[in-house]
Amino acid sequence: MIDKLPKIDLHCHLDGSVRPETIIDIARKENIIIPSDDIEEIKRLVIAPPDCESLDEYLKVFELPCSVMQTKESLRRVAFELYEDAAKENVKYMEVRFAPLVHTAKGLTIEEVIGSVILGMKDAEKLYGIRGNIILGAMRFHSIDKAIELFEAGKKFLSKGVAAVDLCASELAGFSQEFKEPIALAKQYGYRITIHAGETGIGKNVLDAVEILEAERIGHGVYITDCKEAYDIVKKKGITLEICPTSNVQTKAVSSYKTHPFSDFYKDGIKVTLNTDNRTVSNIDMTHECGVLFNEFNMSEEDYKNIYLNSVEASFTDEATKQWLRSFI
Numbered sequence: 001m002i003d004k005l006p007k008i009d010l011h012c013h014l015d016g017s018v019r020p021e022t023i024i025d026i027a028r029k030e031n032i033i034i035p036s037d038d039i040e041e042i043k044r045l046v047i048a049p050p051d052c053e054s055l056d057e058y059l060k061v062f063e064l065p066c067s068v069m070q071t072k073e074s075l076r077r078v079a080f081e082l083y084e085d086a087a088k089e090n091v092k093y094m095e096v097r098f099a100p101l102v103h104t105a106k107g108l109t110i111e112e113v114i115g116s117v118i119l120g121m122k123d124a125e126k127l128y129g130i131r132g133n134i135i136l137g138a139m140r141f142h143s144i145d146k147a148i149e150l151f152e153a154g155k156k157f158l159s160k161g162v163a164a165v166d167l168c169a170s171e172l173a174g175f176s177q178e179f180k181e182p183i184a185l186a187k188q189y190g191y192r193i194t195i196h197a198g199e200t201g202i203g204k205n206v207l208d209a210v211e212i213l214e215a216e217r218i219g220h221g222v223y224i225t226d227c228k229e230a231y232d233i234v235k236k237k238g239i240t241l242e243i244c245p246t247s248n249v250q251t252k253a254v255s256s257y258k259t260h261p262f263s264d265f266y267k268d269g270i271k272v273t274l275n276t277d278n279r280t281v282s283n284i285d286m287t288h289e290c291g292v293l294f295n296e297f298n299m300s301e302e303d304y305k306n307i308y309l310n311s312v313e314a315s316f317t318d319e320a321t322k323q324w325l326r327s328f329i
């Protein structure tokens with residue numbers, strides 16, 4: 001029954017969702033040296049370890065997939081395959097995020113990187129009943145100038161496949177102040193704003209992301225439980241939380257599914273959505289996360305419908321696409 005449900009994924013990283021077989025295949029075709037060409041070994045390297053201790057440890061496995069995402073062909077291919085995999089489990093709409101600057105190591109321009117990922121997405125849209133948008137992520141360890149360079153380069157793709165910006169990677173207290181200028185510029189250009197915040201114990205970061213960066217959505221946000229002001233502003237302003245349950249367990253944002261605040265948030269009227277974060281790194285898909293929702297969070301089909309509709313309303317897409325998405329539920 002779960003596989004038949006229509007699904008929406010608003011928080012999925014491209015580089016965390018590359019098929020392990022594709023890593024080996026691209027490495028072979030492009031003469032890239034990778035640690036092994038044994039599929040089981042590659043899976044071991046690219047799937048977060050079962051005893052993963054923190055977000056920072058979780059983030060270490062992204063280096064390998066990014067090493068084979070440095071050409072136009074490989075970027076187009078991994079984007080296509082991600083949308084293809086999602087379409088096959090009835091995901092109707094997916095916003096894919098990635099950090100273009102990480103893919104310029106072999107000389108691609110930022111525009112070439114973004115353009116290639118959009119082509120892959122469009123290839124899949126033509127073949128399958130899925131639609132999407134791309135979110136450009138600036139890495140928090142990059143400079144402010146780099147973030148500005150990225151948002152400048154990406155703006156010509158707005159409404160042509162790119163919809164929003166995000167801040168990714170390790171989360172320190174008070175990062176919003178530092179990124180105020182580039183995010184304000186992005187907003188001025190017409191990008192929508194979602195920000196990873198409140199993932200690693202600092203609920204105040206969510207308050208800052210909403211107040212300083214004007215985030216409309218928050219990636220994760222689970223730690224609003226520790227900051228009343230953050231909790232209240234999320235609830236009052238109807239800020240959507242992009243929750244990724246399995247990722248939260250792996251990065252130790254929560255100790256287990258049973259202690260995840262998802263259903264408490266939902267019951268209290270907070271706009272929660274269900275997402276994957278990283279399909280390969282977390283070794284999951286939307287079907288798996290729906291199973292978590294029904295079996296670990298004890299939610300009903302009616303609850304699922306409401307959560308799906310939260311995703312529709314919070315999606316960075318046009319009204320016609322939202323209407324199309326509503327027709328499935």
Ligand SMILES: O=c1[nH]cnc2c1ncn2[C@H]1C[C@H](O)[C@@H](CO)O1
Pocket residue numbers: 013014015016055059062097098099102137168169170196199247277278
């Ligand atoms: O859950 C996450 N929190 C913060 N950053 C993340 C998470 N998952 C992936 N990333 C980073 C690693 C990727 O290289 C980058 C862009 O997709 O985003």
Ligand SMILES: [Zn+2]
Pocket residue numbers: 011013196219277
């Ligand atoms: Zn994420």
